[in-house]
Amino acid sequence: MTVNILTVEKLVKHYDGLLATDELSIDVRDGELHAIIGPNGAGKTTLIKQLTGEISPDSGRITFAGRNLRRLTEPQRSHIGLARSFQITSLFKNFTVLDNVRLAVQAHSGHSFHFWRKVKDDDRLTEPALDILREMGLDDRAETLVANLSHGEQRQLEIAVALATKPKMLLLDEPMAGMSGEDSERLVAHLAKLKSRFSILLVEHDMDAVFSLADRISVLVYGQAIATGTPEEIRSNEKVRQAYLGEEE
């Protein structure tokens, strides 16, 4: 029997005068990469925001790792293992690459009421941060300011920061957004490696990436999942073809 790490049941959210999430039910199995696709305005980012706690749903239930998320704040959700990357790069711009990751490591190494210790000399923070940078192929950029990174590198760092929070599950909101072909190929390779270690909910427009990475795909239209299934099933689903794949290209 498969276990769900994330279960969304009948989620409803009115947002900006629209019904952005309409009785949406979706689940992510433990260790699975579940991709969500759908046209712009389908409510994908609104869903992510409800999962992270940035906005709260009008009704419905989200269960993560056996816990009801209703009363948990954004930081609390991070602490039980839910990590996210942002659609629009959201990093500490005036910090170095290493500092960005180290801060995320620090967030999960007990409280930060240490007023005297030097962060830079603290191996307990620096070593794990460097490990993650190595993994994401950013270790040679460790001392570079984020503002001086290329767009592709910033997108990679987005994920590195999420990884540093010791997550059980990653919520990746269009990680390939704005990437060149070469960069996104590299990122797909990274994600393929991560896939075995984390459950992943991937929101993405890059269809090649989605169909090569996903175990299952859900298609979101007007806040509803019109279909969920394996890439093969989705490819051959008549409803999906009409509503989405047909108009994409």
Add this chain to the structure above:
Amino acid sequence: MNWLLLLEQILNGFQLGLLLFLLAAGLTLVFGIMDMVNLAHGSFYMMGAYFCATFTGWTGSFLLGAVLTLPAVFLLGIIVEVIALRTLYSRDHLDQVMATFGLILFFNEATRLIWGPIGLVIPLPDFLNDTVEIIPGAPYPAFRLAIILVGFLVAGLLYFIVARTKLGMLIRAGASNREMIGALGVNIRLLFTLVFGLGAALAGLAGLMAGPILSVEIGMGESILILTLVVIVIGGIGSIKGAFIAAILIGLIDTVGRSFLPEILDLVLPAQTAATAAPAISSMMIYLLMALVLAIRPQGLFPPKGVGR
């Protein structure tokens, strides 16, 4: 309790509240549409009073002086916007605080240079110097009554402009969603300049009306500025309606509180303590109110939609 005094104080409260509204209306729009902190708004209030004193001296008539003052302050506002403030819209709040603080210093010092360090008096015509018995047995100064009337009139006019005209539509759109008016293809620079000038003129109007009651002096802009900031923060930045309600509220609480707090405190505290505490507490009251409002509603009472950003 003295009911006639209470009534009189309520009228005074409305009068202060309406003056505050005139200042707050311009300021809250500048805050809301341009996301700009303008500490120098009080300077337009001061300039309104000084201009009016001078023009009244030249023409020998307060009314003529007032009529001349409004376009003068409007023009001054536009000049300041074009020369100094325009480039600050895109800066962060700290820069705006600094620069407009610099403007205050400049205006205060320029005023001292031109008009001298001693305050001025604006003489009123006889019919405004009179009293009116709106309630039998309680004569009320005609000029204060006039302020209340003008205040309501301008508030109504402003409401009409904001709610019913194209300019008002753009202003409202700007207060709730700044990018949108850009997308509508409106000449934003001109709109901003115009709104800024209008705000300055309203502040000038408040200044010229306050001039004959209070004294026309350097620094008069700052004390009222702080009150105005309290008003717009309580009302919700960018909201004209919020500014109006908060202004009247502050005006009433401040005025009525100052005259009745000693009596109220007498009931609960020993006379000695009450007498010492009353002045301190009554001048603190509006700040307490603001702290209370913001503690409960961090965006003020009437945050315009979309300000949550």
Add this chain to the structure above:
Amino acid sequence: MTASPRYVINAALLIFLAVLPFLTDWAGDSFYTGLVSRILILAIAALSLNLLIGYGGMVSFGHAAYIGVGAYVVGIGAFHAFEDGIDWMLNGYAQLAAALFGSAVIALIIGAISLRTRGVYFIMITMAFSQMLYFSAVGVETYGADDGLTIYSRSDMLGLIDLNNEKSLYYLIFLSLLVVLYLMHRLVGSPFGNVIRGTRSNEARMRAIGFSPYKYRLTAFVIAGVIAGYAGFLMANLNDFVSPDLMHWTRSGDLIIMIVLGGMSSLFGPLYGALAFLILEELLSSIPLTVGGLRIGEYWQLIFGPLLILIVLYARNGIDSFLPAARKEE
């Protein structure tokens, strides 16, 4: 690590400040010891405010309030010692403890409410709170209301240091400055400082990676308040006088100007800013030029005001940006 030019300039400034009283002795003009004492006290307050503004992005517009609290503790202590013969209230250590504790409590209350708000609201609410304290000082007749309190006797440090001696007072102030500089240096590089700086840089991300910034920001707010309260303790002893004017919102504005003038992103920035601010004030107000019977120096703010605007528009990073770079990243 080799000494960078920046390091040399900072060190030279500190050495100059260390020997200043002897220089003024030698020049036979002790006026400057007093002036620089005042500058250094304001620099301490500005340093503490920079923890909030420069590193934390919290534009507190009421920081002078804590200076006022610290100063009034000294004033009130001296007042009761003098009027009512309560001798222990003159005890400098008791006064110091009360000044620090008082400013901590007030900063805790103000911070707890203000930090719920953001942006312009935060600026305004901190300003409003400081005005509240200002008006309460104005309202209390016992302690001189508007006119303030003259301090007839400085804090009694029980023989450890004589605050009546201008030179000892100067060195206490100078030493305090060094301590606060070092404290800030450690704080900014610590895990705590990391949270404060991270929240300024990107609060949404901080929450997403699992931080709840509020309690850290509040702690920073209290630390800054306590240091400013300490500056107030020193200020009262230097001036022999306290008045509500210490807490007026324009005093808070002065502190902000010092920070921006000096450069917010560096440790020494506020010190340079405080020096520049008060020296500029002295210089501008002593311009001997007379135009049409008016001495320009008397209207120095006519120049200073537009100067501020020019600085904001064209020299955004303050004096700091004119000094040789320390390292690429700070």
